Amino acid sequence: MDPAAEGWPGVVARPSMYLRSALLRKRRKVPQTGCTVSLTPVDGQPLGHDILVSVMHAAGLAWLWPEVVALMKTCKELYHEGTRLLLTETVDLRGHGSIASFTSFILHANSALLPHFHNRLSIWVNDTDYPVPDDVCKSFPQAISRSTHLRSLHILHLNPLLQTYPDLLTAFLSLPALEDLYIRIWVEARHMLIAKFLRGLRCPLKCLRLQCFVRDHGKNVDYRREADPLWLCAGVAATLETLALTGLVQMGTTHSYPNVKNFHMEVGLIPILRPIITSFPALRTLVSVPRPLPSNYAEISCFMVDYSGKGHWAPKDENVPTWKHSREANRRDQLVNGSWDTLDTLISNSLVACTLGLICHVRRVHLLLQFDSLDKRVIITLISVLRDTRPHCLRLAFYRVDIDLVLHMMEHVIYVRDYLSELELRLNISEGSFDAKQYLNQLVHALRFSNIFSLRIELVCFKEQFARTPTECSNRCWQEFLREYCIMEDTIRAADVRKVAKHFITTLPDLRYIEIWWGSCYMPYGLDGGGVGINLDVGPETYDIPAEAHPDDWDATW
Numbered sequence: 001m002d003p004a005a006e007g008w009p010g011v012v013a014r015p016s017m018y019l020r021s022a023l024l025r026k027r028r029k030v031p032q033t034g035c036t037v038s039l040t041p042v043d044g045q046p047l048g049h050d051i052l053v054s055v056m057h058a059a060g061l062a063w064l065w066p067e068v069v070a071l072m073k074t075c076k077e078l079y080h081e082g083t084r085l086l087l088t089e090t091v092d093l094r095g096h097g098s099i100a101s102f103t104s105f106i107l108h109a110n111s112a113l114l115p116h117f118h119n120r121l122s123i124w125v126n127d128t129d130y131p132v133p134d135d136v137c138k139s140f141p142q143a144i145s146r147s148t149h150l151r152s153l154h155i156l157h158l159n160p161l162l163q164t165y166p167d168l169l170t171a172f173l174s175l176p177a178l179e180d181l182y183i184r185i186w187v188e189a190r191h192m193l194i195a196k197f198l199r200g201l202r203c204p205l206k207c208l209r210l211q212c213f214v215r216d217h218g219k220n221v222d223y224r225r226e227a228d229p230l231w232l233c234a235g236v237a238a239t240l241e242t243l244a245l246t247g248l249v250q251m252g253t254t255h256s257y258p259n260v261k262n263f264h265m266e267v268g269l270i271p272i273l274r275p276i277i278t279s280f281p282a283l284r285t286l287v288s289v290p291r292p293l294p295s296n297y298a299e300i301s302c303f304m305v306d307y308s309g310k311g312h313w314a315p316k317d318e319n320v321p322t323w324k325h326s327r328e329a330n331r332r333d334q335l336v337n338g339s340w341d342t343l344d345t346l347i348s349n350s351l352v353a354c355t356l357g358l359i360c361h362v363r364r365v366h367l368l369l370q371f372d373s374l375d376k377r378v379i380i381t382l383i384s385v386l387r388d389t390r391p392h393c394l395r396l397a398f399y400r401v402d403i404d405l406v407l408h409m410m411e412h413v414i415y416v417r418d419y420l421s422e423l424e425l426r427l428n429i430s431e432g433s434f435d436a437k438q439y440l441n442q443l444v445h446a447l448r449f450s451n452i453f454s455l456r457i458e459l460v461c462f463k464e465q466f467a468r469t470p471t472e473c474s475n476r477c478w479q480e481f482l483r484e485y486c487i488m489e490d491t492i493r494a495a496d497v498r499k500v501a502k503h504f505i506t507t508l509p510d511l512r513y514i515e516i517w518w519g520s521c522y523m524p525y526g527l528d529g530g531g532v533g534i535n536l537d538v539g540p541e542t543y544d545i546p547a548e549a550h551p552d553d554w555d556a557t558w
Helices: 017-028 049-061 065-072 076-088 095-108 134-146 158-164 168-173 191-199 274-279 317-337 350-356 375-389 400-412 414-418 436-446 472-479 487-495 497-507
Strands: 090-094 120-124 152-155 180-188 207-215 242-247 262-266 285-289 345-349 364-368 393-399 422-429 454-461 513-519 531-535 539-545
Touching: 049 065, 049 076, 065 076, 090 095, 095 134, 134 168, 158 168, 158 180, 158 191, 168 191, 274 317, 285 350, 317 350, 345 350, 350 364, 350 375, 364 375, 375 400, 375 414, 393 400, 400 414, 400 422, 400 436, 436 454, 436 487, 436 497, 454 487, 487 497, 487 513, 497 513, 497 531, 497 539
Parallel strands: 090 120, 120 152, 152 180, 180 207, 207 242, 242 262, 262 285, 285 345, 345 364, 364 393, 393 422, 422 454, 454 513
Antiparallel strands: 513 531, 531 539
């Protein structure tokens, strides 16, 4: 998996760039021609400059960068056009060799080209023992300082980068246009250096994403202010709009961030809401999800927040009092000290959302159903969240093992039946067989008395991604890749989803809008199969929906 291509914030990593490129080539039928470009006239007419530029941009859209580079070598005009195109895409520096090449280019580039370098720079250095020439160590920070229009910076391994290029800290802090910063720290030990970096930020930063894997505060030290993100990011509190914290990140203080609308936190300990409410008074979207690792969802026993099955999130009777205590404590605090009046969206695991004990209305609630062997506990948890938040829209993501339970809740949970206006159901199929027609017909029956006017159904195969040993689904999907074959596509074809969509409209009395989407196991993060829909406000006809692009914010698995 390509580390730079991870979905963020989210649950499951994005597909790697090479896979997305292959899919685009397949869909757009772009031939993989290599790097030789011929400008031979067609019918006696030379190819015009505008045509060649269009070809170059089309190649860029399909991630065919060798073809772009080949076109750049043909003439001076295309060289400059290609340079602008390359600079407007993400510049990905992997290792010291690419850093040296990038440095040489930036320091010798025409200053008129530099404003085009404004999109994103991604840096990943993993080896501090690699010998780097002194001139590169000194010139790379100079190249960064010259990138004054850069808006997005991703640092995928902060410690070795700053160790190898010590002057980079000053260069990063001098970037005047930076709006998006993603920092990955493998071992949080050099606290003062990291604090100097984050505390020194004075750019108009809007989005900060911080990830830490190993925390080393020292012997018998549980908390250090120099590692507290709310203290570290105070310098950009006036402009920050999105803050995402994952891994071993610990909050122990509060600081007012008046413009933060989106806050993402990874679930570890049971959340205490008061520091979050105090620090982010204008919050619109609260995301509290498990770690973004695909292996967490590879087996039925791993669908839980605590996939080890041993901690305080494990679905065991002895943990129930802890959940209830945390929920009651959060609710008492909000009743006394207040809660949000701005919160619009909650994205969480159903059990985590229950322990939050929210007392404010939330328009859209987006849950991954917590796996539990006791159906009653799952139902009570979901009902509690719905009573707390009183949403108009519920999005529920679940796995094949919970189909019967979800169908039962859709039919019998009073809030779902009588009060929801919009419903979205995301079925992730990672094990077992699946009959789309049977599932959709069962869903029609379960929702026949509901009052919803908008329904979105998503069916996605995850078998290829999560199979630890070869399975029929994974083998056939990859072997028949060029034939666009997938078991999901077969079951969708057999279901006749256009007819099913009409059946939903005629059966559900208030339904005005329906979409049925599906995705295959060789592209398990987006809805690459497309879908069908009916919008009665436009007409009764069933229409096709093109494949949905992969999301930029957080993963569609939820």
